[in-house]
Amino acid sequence: MIRLLHTADWHLGAALQGWSREAEHRAALAQLVALAKARDVDAVIVAGDIFDSxxxxxxxxxxxxxxxSDLRAACPRAAIALLAGNHDPAGRLEAPRAxxxxAGVRSVGxxxxxxxxxxxxxHVLPIRDVSGAIGAYLLALPYPRAADLPVAGEDVVGSSVVWxxxxLYREAVAAARAQIGGAPLVLTGHxxxxxxxxxxGAERRILVGGEHAAPPDIFPADAAYVALGHLHRPQSVGRDTIRYSGALLPMSKAEIAYRHGxxxxxxxxxxxxTAEHVPLERSVPHLRLPVAGALALADVEPALAALALDPRTPDAARPFVHLTVRVEGPAAGLKSEIDAICEKYPIRLVSLAVERPRASDAPAALPLRLAERQPVDLFREAFEATHCAAPSEEHLRFFGQLAEED
Structure with missing residues (x-):
């Protein structure tokens, strides 16, 4: 029996609106190391995007x-493989190879x-069980750059990138099989x-040529497991043994509900x-206020007070908050008002979304030629479309002054 830990998309060095994630990363990685030790894994695979830039x-x-260093101390005999992702500096992963x-770490950039x-x-690394016998092999392939791909001929049908x-995978698997025969084979992919x-808003569409998705059948049916990186949601694709482990932390508001691990x-x-997803505990809460919909400005402070946060919470442990506010008219000064409210509470505001009433469903008037319109009328319409309210006399006066200057 071989037991391996598959992880990816650490994004070390990432920040949220300037706020460091280092404390979160350290807490998550400490759990990862503890899990690897507790389950006595035979290999640890990091399938790309180790760094964020x-x-x-x-x-x-x-x-x-x-x-x-912690992984090697916790799992002295485990194989450890680092694969470059599209975010990673491939050269920096290759340079310290020796x-x-x-330290028994295979780094492939x-x-x-x-x-x-x-x-x-x-690219081929043996995975040994507790007795020292080889129970499987790892075919470690990084993010496929354009220079890594064979050149397609003119007779290729469909995407030359997917081809x-x-x-590339067909060639790499054949080279591995020529060396290992029919032994269990684990593949990686970013x-x-x-x-x-x-x-x-979190993941780039990364394959060159505008084709960003490859079909799951690029991986051979006899592969025991395919350890994927790039997508942050833990999930299987195509079959149970082709799997994204997902990111360690929420990287955007869209990921708050994921069970990262x-x-x-x-x-x-x-x-x-057989694969088992193991969630990791978050050291820092990520909150969307409200969970659905939007808050009126008057309800923002009561919602923050209801969190009942300890005002002595250290900066690095303060929750990240994504706030959605509903406004009826002009929003000038809204950000300053929100910042003033948030400063009273031990939180880190990382996004502010503004929702407005939907435009009227009344049928649109027949369009007029631009020459038939007055500039002030165009200004009124643009202002109302943006702010869902008519411009004040002061707005109209300033517009008139600008129009006269032209």
């Missing part, structure tokens, strides 16, 4: 190295080739697989895999 801060890099390998073919020495990704549910996978001697 191509130029990670010193603090983000230090957190990665601290976590790898040091990583001294790019597709390595030897004599023009995918190099199995770089290239399929060809890409969007068709059928996977995206998080609005990691995936534990067991592979038996016959190569059959």
């Amino acid at each position: 191509l130029n990670p801060s010193a603090e983000a890099q230090r957190l990665l190295y601290d976590t790898l 040091l990583f390998e001294m 790019v597709v390595a080739r030897r004599d023009g073919a995918v190099d199995p020495e770089r 290239g990704v399929r060809a 890409l969007h697989v068709a059928g996977g549910l995206e998080s609005e 990691v995936t534990l996978v067991e592979i038996d001697a016959a190569g059959k895999a």
Whole structure:
């Protein structure tokens, strides 16, 4: 029996509206390490987007190295694999390769080739059970960059990018099989697989050429398990053994309801895999106020007071709040009013959405030519469409002054 821990999308160094996530990351990664130790895993796979940017801060890099050190101490015999995602600086994951390998960490930033073919020495890693016997092999492939893909011929039907990704996996699996025979094979991938549910505003559509999703059948049917990264929602795609572990933390308002965590996978001697999603506890609450709909401005402060938060809460532990406010007329000064209210409470306001009444369903008047319209009438209509209220006399006076200057 082989047991592995599949995780991805750490996004170390990420911030929310300037607020650091380091305390959250440290708490989540400490749980990950504790889980790996408690379940005595044989391998840990980090399937890309380890960092949030191509130029990670010193603090983000230090957190990665601290976590790898903790993992190695907790699981002395486990294989550890780091795969570059689209957010990651592939070169920075490749550069310390010799040091990583001294610690038993396989770091793969790019597709390595030897004599023009995918190099199995770089991409195939044995996974040993508690007795030391090899129970499975890992084929570790990073985010497929354009330079990693075979060039499609003119006779290719459909997306040349999807064709290239399929060809890359076909070639890599063949190279692995030539080395390991019919042993259980675990694959990695950092890409969007068709059928996977995206998080609005959080994930980039990453395959080149405008084609952002590859079909799940690019992965061979005899693969024991496919450890995916990129999509932040924990989910299986195509079949139970093709899986996104999901992110460790909510990366946007759209992800507040997700059960963020990691995936534990067991592979038996016959190569059959079973996956278990293990949620991680959030060290910092992420709140949407209200949970649905919008609050009137007068209800914002009572809603914050109802949270009954300890005013002594340290900055790094204060909840992140996404606030939605309903306004009937002009919203000038609304942000200042909201900021003044929020400053009274131990929270971190990270987004403010404004909802307005829907426009009238009355039939639109027949359009007039621009030459038949007066500028002040156009101003009135634009103001009402934006603020759902008529402009005041002062607004009209200022508009008149601007019109005269022209």
